[in-house]
Amino acid sequence: MTENITISVDAMGGDHAPRAVIHGADLALRERKNTRFIFHGRKEQIDPLLEEFPKLKAACQVRHCEEVIAMDEKPSQALRKGRNVSSMWMAIQAVKDGEADVAISGGNTGALMAMATFCLRPMEGISRPGIAAIWPTVRSDIIVLDMGATIGADARQLVDYAILGSALARSLFDSEKPTVGLLNIGTEEVKGLDYIKEASKILSQANGAGFTYHGFVEGDDIGKGTVDVVVTEGFVGNVALKTAEGTARQVATYLRTALKSNWVSMLGAFFASSALTALRRKMDPRAVNGGVFMGLNGVVIKSHGGTDEIGYKSALGLAYEMARSNLIEKISDSVKRFPVHVAASELPSDSEAKSA
Template identity: 75%
Template sequence: MSGTITISVDAMGGDNAPRAPIEGARLLLREHPDARFIFHGRQDVLEPLLSEFTDLAQVSEIRHSETVITMDDKPSQALRKGRGSSSMWAAIEAVKNGEAKVAISGGNTGALMAMATFCLRPMQGISRPAIAAIWPTLRSDIIVLDVGATIGADAEQLVDFSILGAAMARALFDMETPTVGLLNVGVEEAKGNEWVKDAAKSLTEKSGAGFTYHGFVEGDDLGKGTVDVVVTEGFTGNIALKTAEGTARQVATYLRNALKGSFLSRLGAMLAYQALSALRSKMDPRTVNGGVFLGLNGVVIKSHGGTDEIGYKSALGLAYDMARNDLIEKIGEGLERMKPGAIPDRQEESEAPTA
């Protein structure tokens, strides 16, 4: 059906699967009636659940997959046991075959990255894929990458991440030249390790080719929203992400306990109900759920495995936006500007990743 956006869903991935991804899809459908879904998983489990939601069932297809990848499976094990037979692999393969615009899973992150890289292959001109996260700030939402795919990225990979992050900002935020900053231990040019300094030199030379290089940024700039895209390697990025999520929950708990402390505080909470509800929503990690795998010949979204239908709806909404705004095409444009001749080629076969 022309004009629709089809999302391929690993319905068995995650702690609350398959109910959470299916109910999340129904919530998304209310906002985007042009969305369509392919649910991959055990048919005997999915059919009765999907039948509870007539509106969703009318725009959905179930494809049976017997094998389910567990959270304990190592990436190499997942490839061996799940290639071609698992719900995770089938969800990704639907994107490769052009049946869906984007795939989403709440399953094992390492297995998902291994399968996505093996099935979709890295784009020409990109050395390693990255995981990008939407990050709420005092200014507006920004993009932070890598948050866990590549540990210890070198200068070339940091430059690649900058291209990918800028392309995602153009697709998601409708920006012509988003600002990019490298996360560092200080903003002075002399600070940081050698590969960060080398990446900064390269980005300074290429600034203007689809993005504006801001310079180094520090940890507190993440919350300020100093730049539109913050680039770092996966070890640092993942720790920053988990720290921010934990801090948000900590502050929310402090606030909730304080507002229950006395009669006057409870009365104040009632009077400020609307403002507190808005604050609670802003601090809820579920509302910015979803990591985007960038640098592959297709879009894959990783949802938090332990989230509920609200979190899945957010991740599915991100998937919808990435597909609607032609993320892959925008990455191709960015590669052509910064690396002439490195246009993504879906037909090109590259080396399979080692798992």
């Protein structure tokens, strides 16, 4: 008999909360029957929904919170107003208190990051947390971080991201020595920003630290799956992620338009419909939903706020896998295994080497 995995859920986070959240949890429970849920939020909204999902009702607790963090609230404001009382905070607090294995919210990203950092605190040896994305590629899924937990980075923080990302890759992909690449604009050693070159030097010396350092990669290496983990600063990572999403939608639009251009093509599309459905499924952003907040004493998953029950099901599945694979222990182990980490932590924490 496997042990239960308990997920602490901000039931009020996201555009279609709490319905999409609760419905998604029911779908997630069907796939992973040993999941237990703690829902935080307005009882009067959650309880009637649970009547529709009796199996889920038997596998969850509901904790009432009056306060809900708005999507446009500033992180500082959210922290002031929502600490100890909001559904978002309480979802995180349950992880801190050891009641749950992992927390999840589809709410305001900035507020969630601020609360998670404040409540769970950065892990020892990690200077700053990051958000990792699971990125589908032609080879297999890979990890890209940081997706915008913070903007601006120095060499030390990029090294931390390499440690965090490789621990996540070991958790998710069953690979003992994932490959790590630093995102740059050109793969030659002479190019790029100074803090990236500095991070590259440190990572080159760190072979044997639970990952293999590949060197620099470029934007098109992400979709190729050249490495298991792509490390970059949060602003760049966020732009890359959204540009890729935009491009995928753009190509899908081109394809739809082309297939409707004449009746022979429409006939072709009819015959190819199973293939086109498979393609659509492969490109469905709901299938790989969830950013992983890493580097804190506890794992928090951020779901897309605008997603539906299918998206929440995916994010809850990701949360489950993170808990099951003991991600926190893997990270902590990675930090210890990193041979030059002491050297890295002696770097200035806000490198002047930021400009070209």
